[in-house]
Amino acid sequence: MEIIRIDSLSKKYKDSDYYSVENLSLQISEGEVFGLLGPNGAGKTTLISMLCGLVKPTSGSFTIAGLSYRESAMAIRRLIGVVPQEYALYPTLTATENLVYFGAMYGLKGKNLNQLVEAGLAEMGLSKFAHKKIGAFSGGMKRRVNLLAGILHDPKLLFLDEPTVGVDVQSKNAILDFLKERNQSGMTLVYTSHHLIEAQELCDRIAIIEGGKVIAQGTPQELIHTTQDARNLEDVFIALTGRGLRDVI
Template sequence: MEALKCQNLNKSYDGKKTYVIKDLNLTIEKGEIFGLLGPNGAGKTTLISMMCGLMKPTSGKISLNNLNFQSNPTEIQKKMGVVPQEYALYPTLTAFENLEFFGSLYNLKGKDLKNRIESGLKKVNLMDYRNRPIKDFSGGMKRRINLLTGILHNPEILFLDEPTVGVDIQSREVILSILEELNTGGTTIIYTSHHLSEAQNFCTQISIIDKGRILAQGTAEELINSVQPATNLEEVFLELTGNQIRNDA
């Protein structure tokens, strides 16, 4: 069954003729861990932003579980979680207060919300830091709290933009373990990353995009076998997108 579908998707900014996303068609099945990979400026963050309703496409359609944002915005928002690359946290609030606030946005409250927060904090090994302000946290600690804000309500579909960027290997393992547990429980995961070895081991399906278009899609094994004599996803990526340094944001 389809979790998400993009049809003839286009996006340009300020009425410009240059498209960040161009004639993109994509179907993601329920239960997938789907990786969107591409160099800087490929359109990954723009695509994720449109998929989760933060940005409107110039043209084309996006549906989640056969619902669209135009007709069913509230119902869709209840079903999805979003974990942005930038920390979406209030620095002067404690870890618990941040999670309490974000949980309330999904109508979680009372004992249920408290139990979910405490369970999450234990999973990310931050229970002892629950009453400390976020401004005192390290990057890895913030990244773990950032993840919890998007999954407290057990979303059916979860969007993550570089969820392990800038963290130590221990924090990365904790984050990926939690995501795999969520996926086992039925959550569809859509994620972007520049860690190609991580994506190769983590994702069940991968799309490599550049200049707003899908260049290739399949399992990591299928992509590697399609490019000879590639032995890993990084070599496939460089073959498809080139090795020129990108300065785009």
């Protein structure tokens, strides 16, 4: 059963000469770990922003869990969680205060919310830092709290934008183990990353996006086997998108 269906979706920002996402169609099945990969400026963030209801499409449509974004935007927001690349945390608040705040935004409250916060911090190895201000945390610790903030309400579908960027090996492993457990419990993950070996190990299927369009999709092994001389997903990525630098402002 598909949880996301995208039909001919496009986005062109005001005053832009080109489409950030152009006529893109894609289906993602319930329970998958689905990777959206592409070079800088390929359209990944714009696509996720549209699916999360943060950016309005120029044309086309999509549904999440069978719900149309045009008619059921609020219902969709209750089904999804978002873990952005930038920390969505208040540095002057403690880890507990941040999580209670974000949990309340999802309608959680009282004893249930406090128990979820305590359990999440314990699972991430952060219990002893629960009442320390986020501003004093290392990058890996912030990443772990950032992840907890996006999943406290137990979403059906979780969007992750570079969830392990800039973290130590221990934090990376803790985050990936946490995500695998949530996926095994039925949560669908849509994941973007520049860590291609990580994506190869984590994702059930992958779509590679270039110029706002899907240029290849399949399981990691399918993409490797159908790309000449490719030994891993990084070789596939270079073969399809080239070696040119993709600096963007």
